[in-house]
Amino acid sequence: MTDSGRSRRALLRTVGTVAGTALAGCGTIADVFPASDPPDTGPQSSATAVRGRVVDTGGTPVVDADVTALGTGGTNLATARTDDGGRFSLSVRRPVWVRVRKDGYNERVRACRPGPTHRIVVTEATGTATLTFGGDTMFARRFYTDPTDQLNPRARIDPGDRRGDHDAILDPIEPALSAADLTSVNLETPLTTRGLRHPEKTYSFASHPVAADALAAAGVDYAALGNNHVLDALGPGLRDTTAALAGAGVGYSGAGTSAAAAWEPHVQGAGDLTVAFLSCTTITGDFYAIDLAANGPTDRPVTVTIDGESRTVPAGVGAARATTDRLDRAVRRADETADVVVVQIHGGEPYQRTPTPDVRRLTATAARSGADLVVNHHPHVTGGIERVEGALVAWSLGNLVFDQRIWPTFPTYLLTVTVSAEGAERATVDPVLIDGFVPHGIVGKPNRTVTWNTLATSSEEATATRSGVTFGAGSRPERAVSKQFPERGAIYAREVGWVAGVTEGQIRLGRDLLPTGRFESTDIDGEGYDGSLWRYGRTYPTVRREYGTDGSGGVRLRRVDGNRSRAVLSNTRRVPIDGPLTVTTNYRASETGTTLELTWFADTDGSAIGRRQWSLPPTGDRWQRFVRDASPPTGATHVNVLHTLAPPANGRRRAEIDDVRLVQWGDQGTTADRRADHIRVRDPATVEFGLPAFAERVQWPRLL
Structure with a gap:
């Protein structure tokens, strides 16, 4: 993470700190279970610590690295320092996020549990940067309704404490979101307080603008807007969205008040690199009178009646509509000014892990045109990773924060990629489970479920680790x-x-x-x-x-x-x-x-x-x-x-x-x-x- 990123997040986030320091295994046990599961009941396994070894991509031990066990919201639970063999021991009894920091290396955060010895690979920082991607994100609809099933509690946003409830939803994954130089989500909702909605859509979302501040505090730097929900509150809602993101310091691209604005990349520094983010969608609602794309087929003003009032929707407002020609031009132009080009394509079939021919064609176009990384979403379920025309491709990220109640959408993941001016060098998949609309880092059986589901739809270059999937430099066959x-x-x-x-x-x-x-x-x-x-x-x-x-x-x-x-x-x-x-x-x-x-x-x-x-x-x-x-x-x-x-x-x-x-x-x-x-x-x-x-x-x- 860049120094400016750390300082910004420190100002936006207040993190409590509790007990537990240890040097290479010495120290007391940090009890972090609630009172209903007291420490005298013992740990989840016979182990009494989270142990591991930190190495670089060549397998060489990383000595004298700072290793920290983190709880929700980045709470510090225990610390250690790696020894001459890169080994560490953290005195905690439960699953935790483990953060590794060492000068000259990119920060790494991953889920670990007591018992096995974890191998954590860190990448050299010189000439590289780390990018983390989360999938479909919204804080709308059922987040504001009371649960009807007493046996199945879930997150609910209280209008009297919106900011606190937004933070609480993101707290379980904050350590993983905030570790990278730049972190991205697909923001699949307008951020607005207006009651205005698209008159023809069956599903229209609207999240409160405070979500932008909560995302920024959790570590999100960029929001992809090229999707089929960014225009749910029409043009005024889109303007509210971009204003809220800009006010929170979160970059965006993929939608705007003209086709040129929608296709304009967001360019941001990460370490010694500049990264250009492009976002577009294949789901453009061409059958609506008010289509969802800035460069849609009508491309003219449309007058409709909403709640008895006549409204004219200007031409050119909406998401970037993905076509091979427009995508090719946008990628080539971004490649001329940025070291790394990231393309996010919103498309495919809901709940299907296999990409559609249209998404495959657009992905290949982006890769041939110069994209280093192509990240896709919309199906709400996770897909695999592979290389296409030299670019690293994630076929579908699934959900990150969403109120869906469909079983296959609950297991998901965060994707972290180390990039250089030469392209994407290494990728890791960190499994996440959405339970009660809230995403959590996971270990054990649910972690393995996400790992093997991802491997089943990935190329053979992807390999399994104890806590997820790796691809590229440092992966072991x-x-x-x-x-x-x-x-x-x-x-x-x-x-x-x-x-x-x-x-x-x-x-x-x-x-x-x-x-x-x-x-x-x-x-x-x-x-x-x-x-x-x-x-x-x-x-x-x-x-x-x-x-x-x-x-x-x-x-x-x-x-x-x-x-x-x-x-x-x-x-x-x-x-x-x-x-x-x-x-x-x-x-x-x-x-x-x-x-x-x-x-x-x-x-x-x-x-x-x-x-x-x-x-x-x-x-x-x-x-x-x-x-x-x-x-x-x-x-x-x-x-x-x-x-x-x-x-x-x-x-x-x-x-x-x-x-x-x-x-x-x-x-x-x-x-x-x-x-x-x-x-x-x-x-x-x-x-x-x-x-x-x-x-x-x-x-x-x-x-x-």
């Missing part, structure tokens, strides 16, 4: 390893390694659709074990470390004879499905009354079209794994996984739940898939795996 699976009918689950092929026998590959079914403490926040993406009663501590099978978290359902309703545990939103399923749960129940249910739906909304329910037999004090295969009924496209506990006739009743999985099985002919995390052995098989460099061996333990 995978190696091929084979493993035998002799037990016919057995199911194995991935810990490390991806299926690259089958040399003998037959298997079927599956994918767990529940990224948080282990109830670990995986979020980087102050909540400890908070059951991310699950619905349950929160009137007492329901998710705790000691409630699980292995001391890493589980759920306890409780009922007494005075209760009138069942205790409920289910996923927050309906999970999309497409194929046969296996549902499995680990549970412990001293008596009857516990059930497991799959509820089938034909869409994301509407009533259930069917149910499949099983009673879970009592187990006494023993844990037992329950497993059932299930085929969705005709018309079913979504499912909920539901655990319930009925009240007893008298006395008390309880059940504990852990490691819930919903495995969807793929085509029987598929023999290689990075996303697959389960194997069902049909005939004894020898399987080839790709093994990341951080792992010593393939780990696919038997589940059933």
